[in-house]
Amino acid sequence: xxxxxxxxxxxxxxxxEWEESMQELRQLALVLLLPxxxxxxxxxxxxxxxxxxxxxxxxxxxxx
Numbered sequence: 001x002x003x004x005x006x007x008x009x010x011x012x013x014x015x016x017e018w019e020e021s022m023q024e025l026r027q028l029a030l031v032l033l034l035p036x037x038x039x040x041x042x043x044x045x046x047x048x049x050x051x052x053x054x055x056x057x058x059x060x061x062x063x064x
Contacts, residue, residue, distance in 0.1 A: 056062050 052062060
């Protein structure tokens with residue numbers, strides 16, 4: 001009975017450590033990926049807007 005209890009406790013401890021490790025990996029991925037994605041999308045949008053400005057100017061058609 002004591003062996004079963006220790007085994008269950010070890011399993012719960014290992015499961016908790018695994019979940020904490022996965023949460024840390026998710027946070028690390030967000031810290032690394034979000035700035036890169038934001039930079040990429042910002043540049044892409046900037047190039048697109050500048051190209052549109054060169055083609056149609058900054059009149060009413062630019063915003064439509």
